[in-house]
Amino acid sequence: MANTKIKNLYVCSECGYESGKWYGKCPSCGEWNTLNEEIRETSKNSSSFTAARRKPVSSPVPISKITTEDEQRYYTGLKELDRVLGGGIVKGSLVLLGGDPGIGKSTILLQICSHLGKILKILYISGEESKRQIKLRAERLGVNSDNLFIMTETDIEVIADQIQSESPDLVMIDSIQTMNYKELNSSPGSVTQVRECTNILMRTSKSLDIPCIVVGHVNKDGAIAGPKVLEHIVDAVLYFEGDKQMSYRILRAVKNRYGSTNEIGVFQMGDNGLSEVENPSLMLLSGRPKNVSGTCVACTMEGSRPILAEIQGLVTNSGYGNARRMSTGFDYNRMSMLLAVLEKRCGYFFSSMDAYVNVIGGLRLDEPATDLALALALVSSLKDIVVSEDLIAFGEVGLTGEIRSVNRAAMRVTEASRLGFRRCIIPYHNLKGLVLPKDCDIEIIAVKNIREAVSALGG
Numbered sequence: 001m002a003n004t005k006i007k008n009l010y011v012c013s014e015c016g017y018e019s020g021k022w023y024g025k026c027p028s029c030g031e032w033n034t035l036n037e038e039i040r041e042t043s044k045n046s047s048s049f050t051a052a053r054r055k056p057v058s059s060p061v062p063i064s065k066i067t068t069e070d071e072q073r074y075y076t077g078l079k080e081l082d083r084v085l086g087g088g089i090v091k092g093s094l095v096l097l098g099g100d101p102g103i104g105k106s107t108i109l110l111q112i113c114s115h116l117g118k119i120l121k122i123l124y125i126s127g128e129e130s131k132r133q134i135k136l137r138a139e140r141l142g143v144n145s146d147n148l149f150i151m152t153e154t155d156i157e158v159i160a161d162q163i164q165s166e167s168p169d170l171v172m173i174d175s176i177q178t179m180n181y182k183e184l185n186s187s188p189g190s191v192t193q194v195r196e197c198t199n200i201l202m203r204t205s206k207s208l209d210i211p212c213i214v215v216g217h218v219n220k221d222g223a224i225a226g227p228k229v230l231e232h233i234v235d236a237v238l239y240f241e242g243d244k245q246m247s248y249r250i251l252r253a254v255k256n257r258y259g260s261t262n263e264i265g266v267f268q269m270g271d272n273g274l275s276e277v278e279n280p281s282l283m284l285l286s287g288r289p290k291n292v293s294g295t296c297v298a299c300t301m302e303g304s305r306p307i308l309a310e311i312q313g314l315v316t317n318s319g320y321g322n323a324r325r326m327s328t329g330f331d332y333n334r335m336s337m338l339l340a341v342l343e344k345r346c347g348y349f350f351s352s353m354d355a356y357v358n359v360i361g362g363l364r365l366d367e368p369a370t371d372l373a374l375a376l377a378l379v380s381s382l383k384d385i386v387v388s389e390d391l392i393a394f395g396e397v398g399l400t401g402e403i404r405s406v407n408r409a410a411m412r413v414t415e416a417s418r419l420g421f422r423r424c425i426i427p428y429h430n431l432k433g434l435v436l437p438k439d440c441d442i443e444i445i446a447v448k449n450i451r452e453a454v455s456a457l458g459g
């Protein structure tokens with residue numbers, strides 16, 4: 001390749017799109033203001049690294065001859081994390097742990113070390129904190145092991161060499177945005193750097209069969225490359241979500257080559273780090289107000305787990321010409337649709353009303369089965385009817401006001417009964433084939449449309 005200098009190369013921090021000129025809106029992913037300038041010399045870029053690896057290192061093998069027995073997994077000691085990973089960390093895999101700064105990524109890494117440090121040699125490489133800072137945090141979390149090695153380094157080649165010479169059983173990189181590949185001119189944290197450093201880690205970890213967990217910060221202003229550009233490279237992408245103000249943290253897999261992406265893990269941040277929440281419904285429903293209108297409990301499936309969550313609705317007279325709508329934890333457009341259905345099919349008028357919706361606990365509900373609870377919370381607030389405390393509702397609301405069936409109805413009802421609910425509004429079409437366990441003591445109210453559901457509230 002010619003040794004020409006390309007100036008003014010613009011790279012999108014969201015999707016990695018490259019362009020010779022600047023755009024306000026990325027032509028590839030449509031995000032605004034994400035194109036950042038990078039200077040790159042073509043002769044010095046990653047091609048030198050890849051060229052050396054042209055030799056064929058493996059030959060095709062018939063699929064019947066491949067065995068899966070050698071897939072080895074390490075359990076992290078945190079059941080919630082293991083479930084999201086699909087049953088522990090797979091040997092030789094590269095896992096990206098993304099999330100907003102301060103959400104608890106470094107904390108969870110150290111906590112994994114407390115369990116795995118007993119059996120594995122772990123190399124924890126930090127480019128963000130000093131050894132002393134890490135030690136202080138480890139002391140607070142009660143992590144201490146002779147098998148846990150801390151290194152503060154940002155040069156990715158030095159890191160790759162260290163991994164090779166130390167040959168640990170597990171590597172942790174905190175964070176990828178601080179890592180630097182000297183061959184590239186761009187600054188650490190830029191898309192090119194982040195991508196190239198991850199590629200180097202990927203090759204190192206695959207060739208030595210060492211699992212590696214990489215932390216990536218998500219930054220909304222686009223100044224630092226979001227881990228989105230890395231999603232294709234790594235084996236699994238986990239996102240740590242939650243309100244920083246709230247103590248709950250939800251770990252979600254958005255990609256997993258070794259398991260399902262439906263599972264979530266729930267944690268709570270306390271004085272001694274993150275603790276697992278085995279019964280999220282109980283936590284989410286604690287402190288529920290009694291005898292007030294504008295709240296209804298929904299049941300959503302997160303992977304194989306039913307989770308109960310409280311939806312609150314507040315409907316007030318609009319002081320301005322335009323009615324305001326606001327939604328936290330629930331899709332805004334879907335909420336507007338439900339308001340329209342309630343107006344058209346039930347005669348509840350929201351057009352001159354402000355409507356606010358909030359899902360408690362920082363949970364995000366994106367399953368249509370939660371429609372009915374939201375609609376009931378809104379009607380409850382509008383008409384000031386109290387939805388009884390021991391009532392739960394689930395079902396998808398269609399545009400004609402019909403309540404459509406949802407999957408795993410029996411599991412949802414059982415969970416509601418287990419948590420002490422006595423009445424459950426379910427879609428009529430779910431009634432057929434609903435087999436409940438014997439000890440499930442709950443009254444089932446099957447409804448065909450939204451009108452029937454509202455009248456089941458009484459009042």
Ligand code: TYD
Nearest residue numbers: 101102103104105106107269270271272273
């Ligand atoms: P941290 O793991 O440093 O976040 P990240 O690596 O994702 O940037 O978590 C930092 C936050 O967690 C910080 O605001 C303090 C809080 N925290 C606790 O509340 N309790 C604890 O025991 C620890 C270690 C942190």
Ligand code: MG
Nearest residue numbers: 105106128174
């Ligand atoms: Mg950190």
